[in-house]
Amino acid sequence: MDQYIPPDARILDADADYKALAAQDPVWTPPPPPPRTLPANRREFIKGVIASGTAVSAVSYTLGARSAQAQNAAAPERLITINVNGQTRRVDVMANETLAMTLRYKLGLTGTKLGCDRGECGACTVLIDDVPHHSCSTLTHALRGRKVTTIEGLEGPNGELHPMQKAFVEELAPQCGFCTPGQIMSAVALLKVNPKPTRDEARLALSGNLCRCGAYDHYLNAVMRAAREA
Ligand code: FES
Numbered sequence: 001m002d003q004y005i006p007p008d009a010r011i012l013d014a015d016a017d018y019k020a021l022a023a024q025d026p027v028w029t030p031p032p033p034p035p036r037t038l039p040a041n042r043r044e045f046i047k048g049v050i051a052s053g054t055a056v057s058a059v060s061y062t063l064g065a066r067s068a069q070a071q072n073a074a075a076p077e078r079l080i081t082i083n084v085n086g087q088t089r090r091v092d093v094m095a096n097e098t099l100a101m102t103l104r105y106k107l108g109l110t111g112t113k114l115g116c117d118r119g120e121c122g123a124c125t126v127l128i129d130d131v132p133h134h135s136c137s138t139l140t141h142a143l144r145g146r147k148v149t150t151i152e153g154l155e156g157p158n159g160e161l162h163p164m165q166k167a168f169v170e171e172l173a174p175q176c177g178f179c180t181p182g183q184i185m186s187a188v189a190l191l192k193v194n195p196k197p198t199r200d201e202a203r204l205a206l207s208g209n210l211c212r213c214g215a216y217d218h219y220l221n222a223v224m225r226a227a228r229e230a
């Protein structure tokens with residue numbers, strides 16, 4: 001982005017047709033790889049290997065982190081349309097940008113946590129078309145026209161907590177709270193498809209959400225309470 005646009009300035013009108021807008025977004029396709037030419041003979045091949053090795057190590061030594069920055073700067077920027085928590089959002093995303101980064105650092109939705117950043121802990125769980133996904137392992141540009149729900153999107157019209165959040169509070173489930181948004185999103189997704197789960201079904205649904213505080217039984221109690229009271 002040449003110019004910073006605050007997140008709230010990128011919310012389109014409520015009646016904006018986000019699917020139609022998304023259909024007009026440019027689709028980035030990677031450039032074709034350069035044609036490979038075979039070296040003329042063995043001597044030139046060896047010289048080429050030595051030269052490229054020297055160049056790579058020299059670049060990584062002298063430029064270090066700057067080379068990564070330069071790569072990012074060279075990557076194309078794209079303006080895409082996604083529906084986040086019922087609002088149509090236009091965001092500039094890099095080709096390699098994950099949804100977690102877009103949500104947290106471009107849209108200001110910091111309720112989605114980043115733990116491992118490699119699809120292992122579940123802290124970054126959000127719903128995409130009502131199905132739980134690891135946002136740290138989902139590329140934003142793959143979400144044109146899709147519906148994303150984050151923990152902020154569970155808030156009621158008057159700011160009240162979602163019934164699942166209330167159940168979590170009543171069961172004293174959050175300890176440090178870092179894994180809690182991800183646990184809640186997985187639990188909400190479960191009750192959408194299975195409103196009366198058994199405890200084992202709930203355990204399975206939340207098995208991708210790690211809790212370093214070990215509050216697993218509290219979380220299960222909360223899910224069962226929310227299912228009972230729904
Ligand atoms: S931060 Fe995404 S799974 Fe851990």
Ligand code: FES
Binds near residue numbers: 174176180210212215
């Ligand atoms: S409550 Fe601390 S990580 Fe789960």
